[in-house]
Amino acid sequence: MKNIVFIAQHGTGKGTQCNLLKEKYNFNHLSTGDLVRNAIKKQDDFGKSLEKTINSGKLVSDDIILKMLGDYLNQNTNDFGIIFDGFPRNLNQAKELDKLMNSLNMKVDLVFYLKISKDEALKRTLGRLICPKCKKSYNKYYDNLKPKKDNICDDCGTILNSRSDDNEETFNNLYDVFIEETEPVLDYYDSCGVLKTIDASLDALEIFKEIEKVI
Ligand SMILES: [Zn+2]
Structure with a gap:
């Protein structure tokens, strides 16, 4: 099986695709959003500082996410492959993820970019x-x-x-960050020969068919 990275704007239905893959092929679904939410739930010092960061509309730092990912990968080896959902978000994270995977004798085999227009992404997010x-x-x-x-x-x-982070202001902030930070990541994975761009304006099952053709 393959280790897969999903890259998508807020509101592309990425979560749906991850779930479909997980159900049909037994992938481990590693969502950095879930890692963060689970850490916040614990309400220890670390969880509270994460909560503060999120509530102020900022992203959690690369170092913190990488530490949480490393812990997860050490505890969850899986023969079927892992889906990375919400990570990497920038070029530094993509390179650091490669290092981390290397150190565990793993690699990123495929990167799916779910591409969608800003208007469509907004409608999907707010609804x-x-x-x-x-x-x-x-x-x-x-x-x-x-x-x-x-x-x-x-x-x-x-x-x-509706998720508390789904409002228009948050969407616009995340969208701007996404464009600025993700384009270099896409270029990086393209140069590694693992990038597949999928038209995410299709409906969920059609997107899934496109994904299945590649895995
Ligand atoms: Zn229900």
Whole structure:
């Protein structure tokens, strides 16, 4: 199996693709967002400092993310491969990830860039609703993604949440950072011969078919 990096703007449905891959092929899904959220939940000194960083709209530093990734990779070896979701976000992280993987006799085999327009990404981000219980995701701006009853999970009847970081100001900040920091990462992986760009304006299952053709 292969170790895969996903690169995508906020709101491209990257989480859906990661879940589809995980369910069908048994990948380990390593989401740096989840690593951070889990650390915050502990509410120790480290968790509280992370929470403060996130709430002020900043990104967690590379050193901290790399330390958390290293700990995770040491504890979770997997024959099926790992999906990196939300990392690397910049060129330094991409190079540091290669070093970390090397030291563990692993490598990044494939990088998927899910490409989408800014307007579409905004609509997807602000419309997103997530079931806190079963984690199913919805979007109130798309007829095919709306819950059947407003704000209620189709599968388990739980009241849906919008994530607290899904607002327009946060989106714009993240988008600007994304463009500035990600383009060098894409160039880097392109030069390594592992980059695959996928049109993320397709619907989720079509995107998944494109991904399956490559893995
Ligand atoms: Zn649910």
